[in-house]
Amino acid sequence: xxxxxxxxxxxxxxxxxxxxxxxxxxxxxxxxxxxxxxxxxxxxxxxxxxxxxxxxxxxxxxxxxxxxxxxxxxxxxxxxxxxxxxxxxxxxxxxxxxxxxxx
Numbered sequence: 001x002x003x004x005x006x007x008x009x010x011x012x013x014x015x016x017x018x019x020x021x022x023x024x025x026x027x028x029x030x031x032x033x034x035x036x037x038x039x040x041x042x043x044x045x046x047x048x049x050x051x052x053x054x055x056x057x058x059x060x061x062x063x064x065x066x067x068x069x070x071x072x073x074x075x076x077x078x079x080x081x082x083x084x085x086x087x088x089x090x091x092x093x094x095x096x097x098x099x100x101x102x103x
Contacts, residue, residue, distance in 0.1 A: 012039055015051060024058035030065055030095045038094060046087060053084045068092030069099070 006014075012087060019035035022028050031054075053061070064081040069092045083089060 011047070015039060015047070015054065015070045018054050020060050024062065027058045028061055030062075030091065031100065033072055034091050034094050038090070053087060056084075064088050065092050065095060093099050 006029035016035045016039055019039070020028055022031060039047075039050070060078075060080065062086070064078060065088055067078075068089055
């Protein structure tokens with residue numbers, strides 16, 4: 001969790017950087033573009049959840065997000081992802097819109 005003395009602006013910058021520098025290019029593109037377009041609009045609770053989600057393994061995050069885009073209901077219901085479900089749905093919807101317009 002962020003330092004209590006961190007300004008909201010610095011927190012957004014830090015989370016934005018963590019979104020673009022994941023270590024797995026696919027997640028850089030999914031979370032980086034999400035951060036560009038949506039991060040500043042998230043509520044404080046959603047930002048806290050997003051920050052927790054960024055601590056998850058990229059391979060798991062990739063599966064959780066892409067399962068929602070592709071309607072893979074079994075993978076989308078992974079119990080490990082349950083706490084992040086509304087946020088993952090939002091990220092998947094954003095990615096799905098981006099991919100649809102890139103074709």
